[in-house]
Amino acid sequence: MIYTVTFNPALDYIVRLDAFTAGAINRVNYEQVLGGGKGINVSIVLGNMGIKSTALGFLAGFTGEEIKRQLEGFGVAHDFVHLESGFSRINVKIKANRETEINGQGPDIPAAKRDELFKKLDRLKENDTLVLAGSIPKTLPDDIYERIMERVDGRGIRIVVDAEKKLLLNVLTYHPFLIKPNNHELGDMFGVVLKSDEELLAHAKKLQKKGARNVLISMAGDGALFLGEDGTTYKSPAPKGRLVNSVGAGDSMVAGFLTGFEESGGDYRRAFFQGVATGSASAFSEDLATRPEVEALLKTIL
Template sequence: MIYTVTFNPSLDYIVRLNAFHAGEINRVNYEQVLAGGKGINVSIVLKNLGLESTALGFLAGFTGEEIKNQLRQFGVKNEFVQLEHGFSRINVKAKAENETEINGQGPDISEQKRGELFDRLDRLQQGDTLVLAGSIPKTLPDDIYEKIMARLDNRGIRIVVDAEKNLLLNVLKYHPFLIKPNNHELGDMFGLTLTTDAEIITCARKLQEKGARNVLISMAGDGAILLTADGHSFRCAAPKGKLVNSVGAGDSMVAGFLAGYTESGGDFEHAFHMGVATGSASAFSENLATRAEAEALLRTIE
């Protein structure tokens, strides 16, 4: 079974405007409300691709109920810890000449509720996959990723981590199965601006030396690079298409990789191509990628 953890889920209010003018009344010409959060996105795309997963994390209030309702509509199983106070955050994503985001802060999470999440994670068994993705709300300790991975260490659980800088660097000692920084995040970890494949591969190998097993680097319109634990490397250009919505594209790449890896019995090259195809399919659509959209792009890659 695949499990995903989203520590700070959201309802994303997505709007499009012809133009945005600060300090004035702005009227939208398109709006949509979607459940958001990196782990949630991974679970939804996995379901679209035909794979089951269980979404974990914390939910609160009326927004939390709507997030659960949307997951039920997608057919995604969830076992969120319900918080007694506050509400899950609302993020506003306004798309005009540029994209502007206003992200909520989310509810308080007590130590007791953290313990309830750990109890759920303790049920994972050998062969299961856990996806830890996204930022940590201010009411959780900075080392929450480390605490989870230390708790599950040496239990035969594949752990995927998609997080920024120190959140990612601090867990490499637990040898995650897969990490997925983008090229900008990768450069930031080493205080560099990476401009060539060689520079990206050099930094990615340093992450392997620190403990990461497989490293998947997304590069938006420039495609992606995969370095595997057995020393192989793969490079894939991005499929051709019009960028419609970049939100969730990286999460879709993770979901596509896991789907491809599972269905092929561990073929890294196929998993890599499926990840690139699925991430691109989401970027070319208003919504997260479907199986048909991902497979259509996969054929252009393979």
């Protein structure tokens, strides 16, 4: 079973305008409300691909209930910790001549509720996969990723980490199965600007030396690179298509990789290319990737 953890879920209020002017009344020509958060996005796309998962994390208030309702509509199983006060955050995504985001804070998470999540994670079994993705609310300890990985260490659980610089670097000692930095994040980890595939792979190898097993590097319109624990490397250009919505594309890549890995019995090549196709399918759509969209794109890059 695959489990995803989203520490700070959100309702994404997505609007489109011909142009956005600060300090003025702006009228939208398109709007949509989607339950989101990186782990939740992974679970939704896994479900679209026919792979079962369980979404974990924290929910609160009327927004939390809507996130749960939407997940149930997608057929995604969930086992959230429910908070008695506050509400799950609302993020506003403004898409006009430029993209602007306004992200909410999220509710307070007491220590007792954090421990409740830990107890849920204690139920994971050997060969399960745990996806840790996204930011940490200010009321959780900065080392929450490390605490979780230490707790499940040695139990044969594959862990996928999709997080920013410090969060990612601090967990490498626990040998995550897969990490997914983008090309800019990878350079930022080492204080350099990486311009070539050779430089990207060289620094991916440095992350492997620190403990990562497999490194998937997303490069937006330039495609992706993969460095496997067996030394294999793969590269793919981005499939052809029109960028519609970048929100969730990276999460979709993770979901696609896990789908390919599960369905192929552990073939990294298949997992990589399925990941690229799935990330692109979400980027080319108003919604998250569906199986037919992914299959069509996959044929163009394999």
